[in-house]
Amino acid sequence: MVEIGQVSLVIAALVAAYAALASFLGAGLRMTDLSTSGRYAAYSLPLLLAAPTVSLVNAFVGRDFSVRYVAENSNLAMPNAYTWVAMYAGNAGSLLFLALVLAVTSAIALRGLSRRMPHTTAYASGILMLALTFFMVIILGFANPLERLPITPADGQGINPLLVHFGMFIHPPVQMTGLVMVSVPFSIAMGAMMAGRGGRDEWVDQGRLWGMITWLVLTVGLMLGAWWAYTILGWGGYWAWDPVENSALMPWLAMTAFVHSIMVQKRRGMFRMWNIVLIITAFTLAQMGMFINRGGPVPSVHSFAQSSMGWLFLSFMTFTLLASLAAFWWRAGTLKSREGLDSILSRESVFLTQNVLFLAVALVTLWGTVFPIFSEAAQDETVTVGAPFFNRVNGPLILTLVVLMGVGPLLPWRRASRANVVNALKYPVAAGVAAAAVLMLLGIGRPVAVTAFSVCAMVVTGILSEWVRGTMSRRRSGEPTPLAFGRLLLRNRPRYGGYVVHLAIVMLAVGAIGSSFYSVQRDMVLRPGDTGNLDGYSFRYLGVEKTFFADRVEEVAELVVYSGGSRLGTMRPFRAFYPDFRIASTRGAIRSTPAEDFYIVPSEFDEDGRAVFRVLVNPLVWWMWASGPLLFVGVVFGLWPQRRPAAETLTARALAQAARA
Amino acid sequence: MLVFMAFALALIPALAIAYPFLTRAGRPLLSDEDTTASEVSARWEAAIAGLRTTELEWAVGNLAEEDREWLRERYMTDAALALREMEVGDAEERALMATVEREMKRVRAQAGDGE
Numbered sequence: 098m099v100e101i102g103q104v105s106l107v108i109a110a111l112v113a114a115y116a117a118l119a120s121f122l123g124a125g126l127r128m129t130d131l132s133t134s135g136r137y138a139a140y141s142l143p144l145l146l147a148a149p150t151v152s153l154v155n156a157f158v159g160r161d162f163s164v165r166y167v168a169e170n171s172n173l174a175m176p177n178a179y180t181w182v183a184m185y186a187g188n189a190g191s192l193l194f195l196a197l198v199l200a201v202t203s204a205i206a207l208r209g210l211s212r213r214m215p216h217t218t219a220y221a222s223g224i225l226m227l228a229l230t231f232f233m234v235i236i237l238g239f240a241n242p243l244e245r246l247p248i249t250p251a252d253g254q255g256i257n258p259l260l261v262h263f264g265m266f267i268h269p270p271v272q273m274t275g276l277v278m279v280s281v282p283f284s285i286a287m288g289a290m291m292a293g294r295g296g297r298d299e300w301v302d303q304g305r306l307w308g309m310i311t312w313l314v315l316t317v318g319l320m321l322g323a324w325w326a327y328t329i330l331g332w333g334g335y336w337a338w339d340p341v342e343n344s345a346l347m348p349w350l351a352m353t354a355f356v357h358s359i360m361v362q363k364r365r366g367m368f369r370m371w372n373i374v375l376i377i378t379a380f381t382l383a384q385m386g387m388f389i390n391r392g393g394p395v396p397s398v399h400s401f402a403q404s405s406m407g408w409l410f411l412s413f414m415t416f417t418l419l420a421s422l423a424a425f426w427w428r429a430g431t432l433k434s435r436e437g438l439d440s441i442l443s444r445e446s447v448f449l450t451q452n453v454l455f456l457a458v459a460l461v462t463l464w465g466t467v468f469p470i471f472s473e474a475a476q477d478e479t480v481t482v483g484a485p486f487f488n489r490v491n492g493p494l495i496l497t498l499v500v501l502m503g504v505g506p507l508l509p510w511r512r513a514s515r516a517n518v519v520n521a522l523k524y525p526v527a528a529g530v531a532a533a534a535v536l537m538l539l540g541i542g543r544p545v546a547v548t549a550f551s552v553c554a555m556v557v558t559g560i561l562s563e564w565v566r567g568t569m570s571r572r573r574s575g576e577p578t579p580l581a582f583g584r585l586l587l588r589n590r591p592r593y594g595g596y597v598v599h600l601a602i603v604m605l606a607v608g609a610i611g612s613s614f615y616s617v618q619r620d621m622v623l624r625p626g627d628t629g630n631l632d633g634y635s636f637r638y639l640g641v642e643k644t645f646f647a648d649r650v651e652e653v654a655e656l657v658v659y660s661g662g663s664r665l666g667t668m669r670p671f672r673a674f675y676p677d678f679r680i681a682s683t684r685g686a687i688r689s690t691p692a693e694d695f696y697i698v699p700s701e702f703d704e705d706g707r708a709v710f711r712v713l714v715n716p717l718v719w720w721m722w723a724s725g726p727l728l729f730v731g732v733v734f735g736l737w738p739q740r741r742p743a744a745e746t747l748t749a750r751a752l753a754q755a756a757r758a
Numbered sequence: 759m760l761v762f763m764a765f766a767l768a769l770i771p772a773l774a775i776a777y778p779f780l781t782r783a784g785r786p787l788l789s790d791e792d793t794t795a796s797e798v799s800a801r802w803e804a805a806i807a808g809l810r811t812t813e814l815e816w817a818v819g820n821l822a823e824e825d826r827e828w829l830r831e832r833y834m835t836d837a838a839l840a841l842r843e844m845e846v847g848d849a850e851e852r853a854l855m856a857t858v859e860r861e862m863k864r865v866r867a868q869a870g871d872g873e
Binding site for chain 2: 100101104105108112115119129130131133134137138140141142144145148297298299363364365366435507509510511512513514516517520521563566567570589592
């Protein structure tokens with residue numbers, strides 16, 4: 098089975114290289130058969146890459162330690178359920194996973210694109226297959242997950258203990274999928290540009306669709322990563338501005354700018370050059386993420402998939418960036434906008450400002466992430482930039498983005514009069530001011546937090562007031578309220594799907610503001626029977642139970658927690674030490690409510706019975722995790738295919754009429 | 759067995775690669791849809807979408823009457839120009855614009871059935 102996988106890898110590499118070459122040559126020479134052949138070759142790649150993937154999974158299930166990757170990432174003690182996690186737990190396996198995802202998404206995207214835009218598709222196919230060829234070269238030349246060992250060990254080294262968590266079934270594959278999927282909208286935009294169609298807008302629908310799907314996957318990946326960090330890393334937080342976290346955030350920021358900006362191109366024929374710049378930026382940042390994740394020179398707490406192959410990813414990133422800029426230079430003349438800005442007070446103007454801010458946050462994050470490299474080069478000393486820098490610089494930018502998120506949808510396209518702006522914003526602004534007043538009265542007086550909460554109130558009021566007005570409007574034509582509300586949403590899916598996403602972002606922001614400004618933390622040393630107190634909670638430490646397993650020593654603490662005199666229950670945080678890895682894994686116990694999380698995590702157990710706990714009360718974190726499903730629903734709702742209204746479907750008729758004439 | 763499986767695996771992409779050459783039937787030169795038609799079509803669709811959004815924004819109270827009139831005029835002009843470029847006959851053009859008017863009236867009345 099392993100040998101079949103090996104053979105299939107070699108065939109896949111050759112086919113990917115052929116597909117890239119045939120697609121580019123076919124596109125350049127306008128040879129339909131050749132480019133179609135390249136595309137069909139691309140269609141066969143998911144199957145060719147499924148074979149080595151199945152081989153690898155099979156080797157894990159059978160604990161075939163003659164395969165180096167299996168021996169390095171599993172052992173006899175590993176539960177079978179973690180076979181899937183082990184498959185991408187290391188560098189080689191995760192590269193195979195990336196290649197498979199790229200092959201599958203490429204095939205689906207090319208199929209959808211080829212009917213309307215064969216010339217663009219040929220270039221897009223060439224770009225996607227070039228990327229896949231790169232992965233295949235690395236897999237075969239530097240990180241083959243099916244490589245055999247000369248001597249088969251009796252047992253494997255085991256899986257990294259930090260990965261033995263439910264979140265690992267979803268977070269890494271989703272995150273990796275998101276990063277590699279940026280290639281798809283990139284290839285569509287670049288394909289259109291190379292085919293001389295970048296200044297036309299036919300690619301925009303497909304570009305936006307794949308842009309939104311990619312954005313959703315990246316968002317889910319980031320949120321799952323934050324949730325994993327919160328629940329397993331045991332430091333009480335969810336975001337540390339770690340280089341690997343930043344490397345996932347940066348392409349997300351660029352993609353967020355892109356999915357907004359491309360709407361302006363669709364509606365107004367504007368920002369054609371800008372959109373190409375944005376997608377090149379997103380693609381480059383996604384590659385930067387892979388570079389940092391796989392052996393980049395920046396220190397990170399994430400040990401996952403570390404390797405010494407950073408230079409390969411850096412080289413490919415440099416090559417694709419230079420090639421993209423050259424193509425942009427070549428086709429810049431075809432990318433002129435159809436129209437210009439009518440007014441500074443318009444939705445497109447807000448989108449542009451928002452775009453610039455997204456890129457500013459991305460650049461600040463990039464600078465903070467790579468700063469250690471420059472500091473080392475300049476003074477032989479690695480200086481890392483911590484959370485205070487990112488919070489201080491990015492905080493105001495992100496807050497301004499949330500303000501624009503509230504203002505933008507309330508302004509019309511093209512132009513808004515001052516009276517219109519005042520009318521659209523009067524209730525949201527009033528709600529923001531009222532929220533600030535209420536918070537001050539409640540004693541929540543930190544100016545930055547009050548401002549941030551007020552902005553959230555403003556955005557929510559803007560969204561909800563429009564929903565109410567829209568429902569009332571439909572009611573006037575005789576529809577009962579629930580039906581009117583349902584139809585308002587269902588018949589304007591992209592618009593209201595976007596609003597649902599914005600509501601989810603506000604929920605996320607509320608959680609981030611609450612936990613950033615009002616989190617309370619204390620480290621405590623307790624003996625069995627001792628009671629500790631923090632922010633209205635009291636907790637009695639009953640003791641610790643130590644259990645020896647084949648691969649770890651687990652110490653589970655037991656605490657009874659009270660709040661306001663009533664017993665909330667028993668909490669059992671634990672700490673496990675894996676001697677083979679010399680890694681301690683702590684798992685916090687969390688009691689989560691919409692108001693706040695009570696979070697307790699052990700950091701040390703002494704032989705004399707003393708235990709050291711870190712105890713936190715994190716307000717409003719619950720809202721962050723609750724925003725995830727809402728965000729998902731919003732995007733799917735907005736993207737769900739909708740029957741085209743009568744006037745638009747007349748286009749086909751008009752064109753047919755024109756053709757007959 | 760390995761040789762047989764390798765052959766079977768290689769056969770799939772080989773057939774996929776060869777298929778377009780084996781079935782060639784004088785395919786036209788590789789090109790996307792007709793540029794002028796799709797460009798005009800995009801402008802028509804953008805104008806109609808703009809009109810619909812304008813009516814929806816007005817119906818839900820986001821748009822002042824003055825702005826609505828200004829936007830309507832712009833989008834109607836865009837739509838008419840697009841139709842003119844499609845070289846649609848006068849009667850068809852009138853029919854299309856009348857349909858657009860009806861559609862907008864419905865959107866106005868029902869706060870936008872489809873943006």
